[in-house]
Amino acid sequence: MKAVVLVCLAIWVASYIIPEQNKLLLNYLESGRYLVMAAILALEVAAVMTVYFSIKVAIGKDEDPDISIDSSVKRYLGDTVLAKIFSFETRMWTFAFFAKRIKAGSFNGRQHFTYHQKDGAKSNLLGFIFLIALEIPLTHLFLHFVWSPLGANVITLLTLASLVFFVAEYRAVSRRPVSLIANDLVIRYGLYNSLIIPLNNIANVQPHDEYVARAQHIKRYNYSGNPNVKIELKVPQAAVEYIFIGLDNPDQFISAVVDSASLAPQCNN
Template identity: 55%
Template sequence: MSPSVISKFPLLFFIAISLWWGFYYQSNSSLNDFGQANFEFLYLLDVFIVLPIICFLAVKNKKEALLKAITLCCLAVWVGSYIIPASSKFIWPYLESGRYVISALILLFELAAIVTVVLAIKTALDDKVDPDLAISQPIERFLGKSVVATVLNFETRMWTFALFAKRVKPDNYQGSKHFSYHQKDGSQSNLLGFVFLIALEMPLMHLLLHFAWSPLAANIVTILSLLSLVFFLAEYRAMAKRPISIDGDDLIIRYGLYQPLKVPLSNIKDIKGNDVFVAREKSIKRYVYSGVPNIKIVLAEPIGEVEKIFIGVDNPHSFIESIKHSL
């Protein structure tokens, strides 16, 4: 069984125990002695003993396993607050109060991302290194190459372009030749339209929900809208800053805030233009904002499950000629 499948066991176990114990606690039958055997420790044993053990057995990276165990246990506490009857809760009220601790941890996570942004930008400006490396290296040095590190990389990159885009220079990115994609089919202009739309809609939606529904719902929707605004603003700025590059024997595909994809030139079997719509498939990687991608790359050997890469660039003819020349 592949490691990627095994790593999903903790989540599957969490879903399974939540469904099973939810049915157990909410049923009124001989299964739970007609509601007299709704002991909370039954769910506690699975959540705080079995679940962490499965996390550490299924995930090789111990830091990632610990973070996954903490996350799933916190989710289980939230689920338990709903499925366990109030009359059977003795320890659970204390666990539920831990939501303030979880909120503090989330806040610390956000602050860590912002601090990393400042340090990464300072390093990029002082040493003129690739801004992506300036962000990823300190994170991966602490967390390793894990899912958590990838998420934090993305979030840090988002805050970088949302707050300090003017200080990021495209020339500092690795590569001898750079190619842009932000002008294709008005991609950047369309994204700016989304930014203005969210900014204009947010106060109106907040007032409507505040008076028509509840202040809590209004605050939640406004926070989510604000995060969406930050994302679209960062994406808008990153489009013109993060180029697709040829660096020695590699093609580095950067696209907005996407995680960069490095493709060895020797692994490119064929490259040509494209003018048709491309549907989503597991074997296809698409990089395009507007219209259809105008570049089709066929790989000699798959990268993971990806066999073909479709990209939308501003000057497809120049891009194809440069790749063929490098090949």
Template identity: 55%
Template sequence: MLKSIKSKIPFIFLISISLFWGIYYQGNHPLNDFGNANFEWLYLLDALIVLPVLCLILIKNKKEAALKAVVLCSLAILIGSYIIPEQNKFLMNYLEHARFGLLALIVILELSALITVYLAIKSALSQQTDPDIAIARPINKLFKQNAIANFLCFETRMWAFLFYAKHIKPSYFTGEQHFSYHKKDGSQANLLGFIFIILLELPMMHFFLHFIWSPSAANIITGLTIFSLLFFTAEYRSVARRPVSISKSQLIIRYGLYPAYNIALANIKTIDLNTGFIARARTIKRYNYSGYPNIKITLKEPQNDIDTVFLGLDNPHHFIDSTNKEQKHAI
């Protein structure tokens, strides 16, 4: 927990200095001698010296720290190009041009790494290996198990189901018994509905924003919308192929593209039917697309403050019976 908080401090620091120096440079007040003391080095000192030092001190993995420092410093230069007045720029004019070359180098390195990962995943999937393991293994090997690796696993899982879903079957996943959830209350059909709505809305929204607001804003929002369309398409394909599973010792909850949530069978206190609405709570996890979740799992010992898990499955009675049987065998 402490490690996770430490890794976020550099980004929080970047947001803080961006807000503070943005107010400093853009206003006329005693702090900047009413616009006469808008020196660019004040911001650059924080952005290019303090920020990378924080990354190196707070992030244990030095490769990850260096990569994060480069990305955050590039972002800081981009922010500085907007908040520092043009008449006060000297070093910024050079840094703005250097930023693009640095980002291009990072993109090339990342693409080469991702191509390597893609080939490893494709090879593993061809051998009918568990797709989650096939995706996670090469990524964790390159980036270790951290926030970047978790994000890449999620993103790679999206692309895998978007382009390779036909080659993935529920039986490939780890577990002796697999349970589906895509038919419950028309879950998969609802996702398809979202996809059609986005497709219908996309051209109209683009032209509206293009003529009413600005072409740049229209392109940015359209790009984000297209990404959301790709996400929903991958999610639509994954829900029928990525099951909830029971192994000899664990309940493995996979729901759409999101990371699997594992519960030791020995840690399940009770498993019951549920028929009512479940509100969000810090101690609850909910896995359900439509309607009310139909299964309630109470844990003996909380997992990261979670003591109750609610599930929505196609055949809840069969799932409860199977889980109880496996629990007895596990004990």
């Protein structure tokens, strides 16, 4: 697939740099290029539709939606960075169109913890949705007459994509819980890929109420206000040493993790 794409790209570049009088075989290659690109597009659409129906069937069987999406994507793309990106995109469209068929209880876990009510997180997302929807026609008309019709169309399409993301995120926050599964803590937060932490790698979990700045060794999961739970790892995971989460019921979460990981709870001074 990569070789075919590179050949098509080479033909496209050659069509600009080779003079017309010297294009002996290039005219035939240019015509074939479009046929090859159409075949590649058809193949990609077929792969996407196959993944789509696989996920739809899995969700209908009440399987864990995350596992359904990841397994369907990895079946075709393997365990790669591209697969992670495509899993995120697939999850976004799944929650945008099939959210009513997904429940928090559909996800694996012996205990689930929510976060959509903390500091009005879900209500804030709904506010952004209304603002974006209101902005689209006004911005489009302004850019169309003041700047460029083409530019207005591009900006509108990008804004519509962000609107789909916010709608999917709005639907996901109350359905994708943070869960304790066997010997792992699985942090699902909105649409983003899950973070799995072995319970035996948790050094400490405690309440938290302060602002947390961005840093390479810190992972933040929070929509509004300050995170209310701090997790310290014994061994860093992907350079992450501390994880801060905003949850609806932090005390219940801390107690459950302490009991599961046999930790002694500690409080901030």
